[in-house]
Amino acid sequence: MGRNRATLADVARRAGLSKTAASMVLNGREGTRLSAEAHQRVFAAAEELGYRPNVAARSLRTRKTATIAFVSDIVATTRFAGGLIRGALDAARERDHVLLITETQGDAAFEQYAIEAMLDRQVDGVIYAAMATRRLAVPPAILSGPVVLLNATSPEALPCVLPDDERAGRTVTTALLEQGHRDRIALIGRARLKERDPEVSLAAQARLRGIRDILSGAGATLLAEAFCGDWLPEHGYAAMRGLLSKPTRPSAVICMNDRLAFGAYQALGEAGLAVPTDISVVSFDDDPIATWLRPGLSTAALPHEQMGRRAVEILLDDRGTEPVLVPMPLRRRRSIATPAS
Amino acid sequence: MGRNRATLADVARRAGLSKTAASMVLNGREGTRLSAEAHQRVFAAAEELGYRPNVAARSLRTRKTATIAFVSDIVATTRFAGGLIRGALDAARERDHVLLITETQGDAAFEQYAIEAMLDRQVDGVIYAAMATRRLAVPPAILSGPVVLLNATSPEALPCVLPDDERAGRTVTTALLEQGHRDRIALIGRARLKERDPEVSLAAQARLRGIRDILSGAGATLLAEAFCGDWLPEHGYAAMRGLLSKPTRPSAVICMNDRLAFGAYQALGEAGLAVPTDISVVSFDDDPIATWLRPGLSTAALPHEQMGRRAVEILLDDRGTEPVLVPMPLRRRRSIATPAS
DNA sequence: AACGTGCGCTAAACTGATTTAGCAGAGCAT
């Protein structure tokens, strides 16, 4: 790979100057007293030879590789991860950096290995990402250099980027109130474990807080709250059936994520009820299925691309320690309407 | 990052030997006449200092970085990509390699930049992946070293890994025949563009070929073939409605992918028809939604993980030039049944 | 005693960049 690449020495020779001169010119060093003509010759030579510096050689001296490690638990290869990586990739490119990506598969040994492999390659910093927004313990090895947590926090109070789930809870609830829903709003996706253990989820609690905040502001309470073991379609389906079996039918349901909402749609379809005329549905995440459902699901989007982007920016540019909360915009589709009566 | 790492010189000093000796011992070189005791001392010193070689320094001399470039069009960040990357990551790790991942966003300038950035880092080889199985033109820059195409072929006949779509077509059709379907099988997802232009898709034609092969072997033909502009749920929905409006209702439909099948389910639900009692459905891809649908969708799975894995294996180990076809196993769920009458 | 041989190990070159220290020559003042 790249066997006959021209080296700096080649460029210097062709320009009739020393390596020193060539290096300084190509790096745009100020204060060297090299003549305009010398500059010309170096640039011309580099151009003609198609010179590209050898990053390994350079980094040996400078200890900079223009490479960022992107380590995640299992985020890198799931549908949820795409945006995170894409945003990070974009921001990295703008700063002339490149990403070394690994995922740990949730396996500590694998993680250890992966992190060492990246540190061996002298990465300039590490982005440590989690699939579910949660608190986690950062492997000590990566603390030797700059780190940014993505979609996660840690006891060490490292710089981190999180979605603003609480505000999303408010957004979603407000969208319902604006349409006239108030006293018959149900919730699907209460989950003790997710709400209690920050190492499992930070989103559950935050979203719930946002929802309740707006509701109590309007002097209302939830009509019903369905608990779910997990946030998968089957749980949403079961929860929705449960809700429909009660005397008072909700006018709207908030689902804790889109997969639950998908399940809810299935139950509604079977019951012969139509979204949104019979029941409105809102949700969180903006999973691809949200656009595929009929009618399209209104949902507060996890701003994955933005988050990935911010992580790189923080790592490379500012790096303050206060958590960065990225807003979750509401994608308005056709699943919300004014209640029938 | 990694500021106080021990160097080989440190290890050598501690072992009371030369760098040469330390290097040879740690690399397990045969034929050096270093004593067993010298071996001991070097290993002990390395262990005590937590020595890890600096990959940049090593690669400067050896021109090997144990790093593979994974370049894709937009595969890296979509739900379809996950498995490809995961498989590649796994196989790479087994060979002590690491992945530099980029996606080109379908933009030639970006691609040029990304590839150069990776070559600058002296990668040992390139895996060039496409999201849709198709033929593509490989950027000349990467031809300077080992390349494997993933989910793609090229006019240059480079080594490549592809899913065995034709066989999948046969698998899926056979599954239907086995249940007694024969003369009322419809197809959703014919698409002229995809079938004609290998630069758009190789899957469409191959799947169709497999389906027809089995059908004609059984002396049957398709009851109906619905054409779709693309393979999204909305197209599947429209196609299914079209099929249902005809005099003879199919006993089974084959959808060209799971998203179409999802749309088909929606149309069936609205029409009050049940899967699989009224109509059986089979499909291709094994998208996550296949498990979420009610009933679960039987589908020939794109073996993404296997494919990613094979690509690395071919790149690093054998590298024959004949295309590698990876089988697409049928995931049997509940969407196929014996036709009613 | 001189010579060849195998053993156990090391000095130094090399990879391709950056960076430090400093040299030669011109111009000017004393």
Place this chain on the structure above:
DNA sequence: ATGCTCTGCTAAATCAGTTTAGCGCACGTT
């Protein structure tokens, strides 16, 4: 003529490894 400063450039060290060439010693042979 001497010393000083400034200009324009370069030699050599450095980063952390790998690799080549070969050194000194003990032993056996003639």
